[in-house]
Amino acid sequence: MKDQPVTIKDIASEVxxxxxxxxxxxxxxxxxxxxxxxxxxxxAEKLGYRYNALAAALRSSKSKTIGLIVPRISMPFQSAVITxxxxxxHTYGYNVMICQSNESPELEKKLVDLLLAIQVEGLIVSSTxxxxxxxxxxxxSLGGIPVVFYDRVxxxxxxxKIVGDEFNGGYQVTKHLLEQGCRVIAHISGPLSCSxxxxxxxxxxxxxxxxxxxxxxxxxxxxxxxxxxxxxxxxELFKNEVVPDAVFACNDTAALTVIEYAGKNNISVPGDxxxxxxxxxxxxxxxxxxxxxxxxxxxxxxxxAAKLIMDLIQSTENNKSYISLTTSIELIKRESSLKV
Amino acid sequence: MKDQPVTIKDIASEVxxxxxxxxxxxxxxxxxxxxxxxxxxxxAEKLGYRYNALAAALRSSKSKTIGLIVPRISMPFQSAVITxxxxxxHTYGYNVMICQSNESPELEKKLVDLLLAIQVEGLIVSSTxxxxxxxxxxxxSLGGIPVVFYDRVxxxxxxxKIVGDEFNGGYQVTKHLLEQGCRVIAHISGPLSCSxxxxxxxxxxxxxxxxxxxxxxxxxxxxxxxxxxxxxxxxELFKNEVVPDAVFACNDTAALTVIEYAGKNNISVPGDxxxxxxxxxxxxxxxxxxxxxxxxxxxxxxxxAAKLIMDLIQSTENNKSYISLTTSIELIKRESSLKV
DNA sequence: TATTGATCTGCAATCGTTTGCAGATACATA
DNA sequence: TATGTATCTGCAAACGATTGCAGATCAATA
Numbered sequence: 001m002k003d004q005p006v007t008i009k010d011i012a013s014e015v016x017x018x019x020x021x022x023x024x025x026x027x028x029x030x031x032x033x034x035x036x037x038x039x040x041x042x043x044a045e046k047l048g049y050r051y052n053a054l055a056a057a058l059r060s061s062k063s064k065t066i067g068l069i070v071p072r073i074s075m076p077f078q079s080a081v082i083t084x085x086x087x088x089x090h091t092y093g094y095n096v097m098i099c100q101s102n103e104s105p106e107l108e109k110k111l112v113d114l115l116l117a118i119q120v121e122g123l124i125v126s127s128t129x130x131x132x133x134x135x136x137x138x139x140x141s142l143g144g145i146p147v148v149f150y151d152r153v154x155x156x157x158x159x160x161k162i163v164g165d166e167f168n169g170g171y172q173v174t175k176h177l178l179e180q181g182c183r184v185i186a187h188i189s190g191p192l193s194c195s196x197x198x199x200x201x202x203x204x205x206x207x208x209x210x211x212x213x214x215x216x217x218x219x220x221x222x223x224x225x226x227x228x229x230x231x232x233x234x235x236e237l238f239k240n241e242v243v244p245d246a247v248f249a250c251n252d253t254a255a256l257t258v259i260e261y262a263g264k265n266n267i268s269v270p271g272d273x274x275x276x277x278x279x280x281x282x283x284x285x286x287x288x289x290x291x292x293x294x295x296x297x298x299x300x301x302x303x304x305a306a307k308l309i310m311d312l313i314q315s316t317e318n319n320k321s322y323i324s325l326t327t328s329i330e331l332i333k334r335e336s337s338l339k340v
Numbered sequence: 341m342k343d344q345p346v347t348i349k350d351i352a353s354e355v356x357x358x359x360x361x362x363x364x365x366x367x368x369x370x371x372x373x374x375x376x377x378x379x380x381x382x383x384a385e386k387l388g389y390r391y392n393a394l395a396a397a398l399r400s401s402k403s404k405t406i407g408l409i410v411p412r413i414s415m416p417f418q419s420a421v422i423t424x425x426x427x428x429x430h431t432y433g434y435n436v437m438i439c440q441s442n443e444s445p446e447l448e449k450k451l452v453d454l455l456l457a458i459q460v461e462g463l464i465v466s467s468t469x470x471x472x473x474x475x476x477x478x479x480x481s482l483g484g485i486p487v488v489f490y491d492r493v494x495x496x497x498x499x500x501k502i503v504g505d506e507f508n509g510g511y512q513v514t515k516h517l518l519e520q521g522c523r524v525i526a527h528i529s530g531p532l533s534c535s536x537x538x539x540x541x542x543x544x545x546x547x548x549x550x551x552x553x554x555x556x557x558x559x560x561x562x563x564x565x566x567x568x569x570x571x572x573x574x575x576e577l578f579k580n581e582v583v584p585d586a587v588f589a590c591n592d593t594a595a596l597t598v599i600e601y602a603g604k605n606n607i608s609v610p611g612d613x614x615x616x617x618x619x620x621x622x623x624x625x626x627x628x629x630x631x632x633x634x635x636x637x638x639x640x641x642x643x644x645a646a647k648l649i650m651d652l653i654q655s656t657e658n659n660k661s662y663i664s665l666t667t668s669i670e671l672i673k674r675e676s677s678l679k680v
Numbered sequence: 681t682a683t684t685g686a687t688c689t690g691c692a693a694t695c696g697t698t699t700g701c702a703g704a705t706a707c708a709t710a
Numbered sequence: 711t712a713t714g715t716a717t718c719t720g721c722a723a724a725c726g727a728t729t730g731c732a733g734a735t736c737a738a739t740a
Binding site for chain 2: 005050051052053054055057058063065072073074076079080082083086095096097098099100114116117118119143256282283286287288
């Protein structure tokens with residue numbers, strides 16, 4: 001009974017060869033004959049050998065690991081993206097170290113340090129709502145490893161990224177509500193420090209403009225899209241003499257909250273108030289009425305992010321230029337926004 | 341400009357000391373004077389030194405990493421547990437490598453290999469619905485690292501584990517339905533290969549027995565709890581002459597599906613049919629009627645699992661005995677199961 | 681002065697792989 | 711026999727930290 005783990009050294013003495021040949025045999029190096037490979041593999045099996053990826057990573061400086069930083073894994077959109085990334089990277093033989101920033105820029109910074117310490121070969125990041133200082137992601141701070149942002153990407157910084165077509169999403173939702181006859185369309189958005197909300201807002205404005213509707217600041221709210229904040233915004237909205245006939249909420253939680261508020265205040269949806277959410281998570285079909293929302297195809301985004309980071313890792317040339325990809329969105333119309 | 345990463349060797353030559361002193365200074369070893377520590381830290385900062393956790397892990401055989409294997413991160417219960425585990429382990433200075441088995445026992449086995457290769461110091465596992473062969477988790481196969489199971493735990497194998505009080509959950513739900521006057525209570529369960537469903541079934545039987553209701557095999561279904569299977573079971577249930585007056589579904593997806601089925605077939609819930617789910621995920625409050633369910637306190641379970649694995653790692657004695665923890669559950673009664 | 685003890689520092693081996701280079705072997709050809 | 715070529719194998723130095731042990735320094739005490 002060994003208590004020390006079995007190493008390639010042990011295999012080497014077992015089969016009477018050098019460690020280098022064992023190493024090469026196990027990694028299927030072309031200079032090793034097929035019969036030795038078979039012999040070596042058999043010996044490894046017999047001794048209960050376990051590959052030490054740490055030692056290999058140290059020597060070859062290839063950890064075969066990608067760091068992933070997300071705000072929270074519990075958001076349906078995020079968990080779908082993560083799963084796609086993970087599955088895709090597995091096919092490349094890469095692991096993913098998933099970290100949650102919990103919407104804290106400080107923690108996010110610490111996580112970068114942590115991931116660099118374990119020698120990840122690349123970083124995939126969806127940043128917090130409040131990240132302003134992206135300097136930790138500069139090439140110089142990262143020691144040369146590539147980073148790909150998705151969804152929540154830096155506003156004013158050139159970088160590799162993959163994002164949904166947020167402008168179009170905002171535009172489509174608003175246009176749809178306008179087409180349903182709405183003219184007082186509130187917009188409950190996340191903080192503008194976050195790029196996606198800026199673009200949706202632009203889409204919203206564009207559609208209003210096209211329909212000749214004046215943009216009204218009193219109808220627009222920017223805050224984290226939880227229940228409390230959204231209820232406060234609803235209070236604000238409905239205390240005025242002129243009340244909205246539609247709400248475009250920037251996620252489904254907010255849309256659900258608006259519907260909850262409407263229910264409690266005898267406002268009929270979609271009769272008196274039409275509502276749209278965003279992200280098309282699994283709750284929109286359960287709600288009564290079912291909620292119009294925007295599908296973001298998280299699987300495509302995750303897949304794209306994973307492919308992109310692998311391209312960057314594998315490309316030898318140091319790419320000066322930044323790649324920016326956009327995934328399409330699709331407005332899914334449901335009861336909450338349709339004419340009765 | 342260095343292109344090679346800065347190592348403690350570089351710091352050593354910068355400040356004119358040996359690498360061992362640098363190593364000790366940086367890790368705050370007591371044998372190093374405070375002033376040298378300050379000097380060393382300053383030099384490290386100046387040179388842009390980055391700790392190489394891989395090298396340290398190799399030398400000290402302490403990777404400071406725990407492997408986590410879950411069926412899917414997208415289940416609300418799971419993502420809550422994962423977050424709790426991760427937060428807790430971070431306070432111990434440990435990272436978590438999260439892997440998804442995707443309900444495949446084969447993949448699960450591969451993931452164990454992968455995690456062992458990267459030298460995790462412990463494993464936390466919630467197994468697939470179909471895992472029968474737990475031998476990969478034997479002490480001998482694991483090379484001495486501890487493993488803690490949670491929620492989906494081995495049925496017939498002694499192990500460290502933390503589970504919800506499933507028997508009581510099954511009992512409480514059933515008793516509640518009986519108290520509402522129901523006597524034909526269907527049970528839509530997951531496959532019995534999975535321990536939790538066995539225990540809930542036992543609780544179900546116990547409550548029936550207490551109320552003098554005969555257990556009826558025709559009312560009980562075992563399958564993965566997705567929409568398709570659940571709809572099929574509903575068809576089965578309602579084609580008989582004697583139809584159920586309640587359904588105890590073993591997760592909230594199934595409960596939602598039952599309610600969907602009832603809606604389509606003019607069965608009023610809770611008037612004609614009372615329904616309970618399990619897990620109390622965020623959809624049960626959105627559904628109309630709101631759904632009775634069982635809160636499992638995933639945060640407590642994750643926290644407990646994390647603490648337990650750390651105890652096992654830190655305890656020097658090789659513990660012969662296995663620790664089994666149970667977290668409490670709470671039945672949350674809502675409209676779907678209450679007398680009208 | 682010699683001894684002790686406390687405090688700090690350095691040497692060098694080690695963790696388990698990978699890999700550039702050189703050497704060995706075998707066989708065919710000149 | 712000598713040479714070339716193709717194929718395989720081994721040596722030994724990395725990778726960047728940790729750590730047991732021994733040694734150095736210096737002040738305090740006998």
